């Protein structure tokens with residue numbers, strides 16, 4: 410770990426200014442990922458801008474939804490009565506992530522900005538286009554069991570990346586049509602959650618569409634009619650404190666047993682939380698039966714591509730979609 414300067418500004422503007430004045434500076438909130446990355450030499454900011462003095466921890470009713478401050482802790486959001494009652498999919502996804510200790514430290518904004526857990530990204534002796542652009546992708550011809558099956562970049566070795574986004578929470582938020590409020594050198598703007606994270610394309614070093622110096626202020630989750638029928642299914646190697654091999658966020662609005670509306674997203678399969686819009690459309694107006702769910706899962710898997718060690722995900726993912734939808738459809 411290199412020496413670094415530590416600053417703790419007390420205003421949003423001062424945080425943004427402190428960041429843009431140093432090209433290596435990084436924000437820190439809970440630090441549950443950044444400190445690991447710094448210790449292992451994956452990232453080496455010369456200045457760390459602590460944003461914990463900002464008042465961004467509230468969870469409030471806001472218009473036709475709930476506004477969650479970027480510094481709200483994962484555990485506080487998961488346990489909040491309004492989230493549990495109105496957005497149970499978010500509670501389920503948050504509680505599936507990490508460990509209780511980490512959820513007590515990790516913030517909403519930090520969860521969104523956590524980096525991939527690709528083994529080659531963390532091993533500085535091995536090539537990784539995300540850590541060191543143009544160096545190659547160790548996972549492409551290496552041990553790629555945990556890697557992506559959708560939206561990969563694998564043609565040009567100098568830009569290839571087949572990593573997955575590790576968050577559970579973000580899979581629920583993309584399914585719930587959340588919006589992200591950010592501020593930065595050019596003022597405030599809103600980013601639909603589905604556009605917040607990126608596919609690797611030719612710039613795998615970029616995980617999100619945030620511009621340099623932009624700071625997440627809040628996440629807005631709109632009201633919906635799904636509270637009675639949601640399920641977050643996480644398939645992993647062990648039952649806790651492990652990242653998803655495949656996860657599914659499923660939400661249904663049922664009228665008797667007919668699907669009025671549906672939301673569906675997957676984790677562990679792409680460089681971003683993977684929303685399944687075509688599969689959602691295929692569910693609407695149909696009976697909530699296993700046959701309907703299987704049809705949607707088939708649609709969801711179109712375009713999937715496996716690498717040497719992760720073909721099992723192409724079998725696991727559709728079964729997980731069906732299982733998540735069946736559980737969501739059960740009477741509340």
Ligand code: SF4
Nearest residue numbers: 527529537546570571
């Ligand atoms: Fe790096 Fe992405 Fe390749 Fe992993 S998959 S080694 S993060 S470029």
